[in-house]
Amino acid sequence: MTYVVGYGPHESDGGAIELACQLARAIPERVVAVSVVPQSWGTPAAAGTDREFRQWAGGVGAESAERAAGDLAAHPEVDGTAVWVHGRxxxxxxxxxxxxxxxxMLVVGSxxxxxxxxxxxxxKTDRLMHSSTVPVAIAPRDYRSTSAVSRVTVAFRDDDASWSLLSRVAEIAQRASAxxxxxxFLMSPTRRPVTSDVTHAETQVIDLWAGQAAQAQSEAKATLRSLGFDDDDLxxxxxxxxxxxxxxxxxxWDAGDVLVLGSSSSHRLAQVFLGSSAxxxxRHAPVPVIIVPGSSVG
Structure with a gap:
């Protein structure tokens, strides 16, 4: 298996390669940096222009792959290579x-x-998140890290998709020794003095959500303990x-942290916990984020 890195032809930020190499140190796999350059039109009437375009694109791709190889060379402990390909x-x-x-995993930058x-x-990243069948990892801008992946934070909500994600992320954390x-994540708007039935109702709903979240966390803890986690690693x-x-x-949030989010859900509390608010x-995450599609296995 590999970590495939999307490396732009005009890339000025090596954060994606930094993240891919960090992930490869946790769960070793080859890192392949891929630069995609425009594909020619292939129109016979424009054969001369098309030939010139392909030569230009090939030069851009070769230069991009050379820069990516230089970024990979900073991580000699990782098996890495850089290539370029044509694509529309x-x-x-x-x-x-x-x-x-x-x-x-696919790894991209910000x-x-x-x-x-x-x-x-x-x-482009947004389309990857919606179309990829493998997890997509996103590196913060100018991301640099010499640490291993020491902690995996998973965003959890009490629905079927979230329980499935939890079990898969638990396995990944164990394999990475993290x-x-x-x-x-629970939205709890600033409480106002109770001056109306509406405000009182809001307070009751917030308290209900908090109670449901605490119960779900308790159940998650019991499940993870059955999988071998203890207080030192949970x-x-x-x-x-x-x-x-x-x-x-x-x-x-510390160096070595990554945040894992699952795909959206139709659960009735999805807006509160994660769902379409992913x-x-x-946008506010200070660490790399990994988006896991519903049926993906890491």
Whole structure:
């Protein structure tokens, strides 16, 4: 198996390769950096122009692969290689490369407009998240790490998809010799004085959600203990806040952390826990994020 890295022809940030090599140190596999360059049109009437275009694209691809190889050379302990390929669609070509190379994971970087240490999804990354059948790992802008993956944080909600994700992430954490942290993200708007029935009802709903989250965490702890986890390698936490930035920022994040999110769900509390709000969690995550499709196995 491999880690396939999407490496842009004009890449100025080696964060994706840094993350892929960090993952490869945790669960060893070959790292393949793939640069996708535009494909020619193949129109006979434009044979001369097409030939020139292919030569230009080939030069861009070779230069990009050379830069990627230089980034990989900084990690001699990792088996890595860099290639370039033609493709009309970058996301589709990376998905095809992942299938052809038996990828464990696709690894990409953040958009160039992301702040240093932050994640910004691009249109290409967004398509990968919705189309890839293997997990997609996203590196923060300018990501650098010399540490191993020491802790895997999984976003957990009490539905079938989340339980399936939990069991798979638990196996990955054990294989990587990393601690596992189970976090339920819970929106809890700032409480106001009880001056109306509506405000009182809001307070009751928040308390109900918190109670359900605590019960689900207790059940998750029991399940993980049955899988061999103990207090030294297991953490459980409810991360609450008035908004997603506050909730994500309410817990400690360290070097060696990665955050795992599952695909969206139709669960009735999906908006509260994760579901369609995954992009909001990603936007505020200060560590690499791995998006796992519902039927994927890591």
């Amino acid at each position: 669609s970058v996301p589709q070509t990376l998905i095809e490369e992942a299938a052809a190379r038996d990828a464990r 958009g160039s407009d992301a702040r240093a240490g932050g994640i910004r999804l691009t249109s 601690r596992l942290r189970v976090v339920t 953490e459980l936490q409810i991360a609450g806040g008035a908004d997603w930035a506050a909730a994500v920022g309410s817990i400690e 992009s909001k969690i990603i």
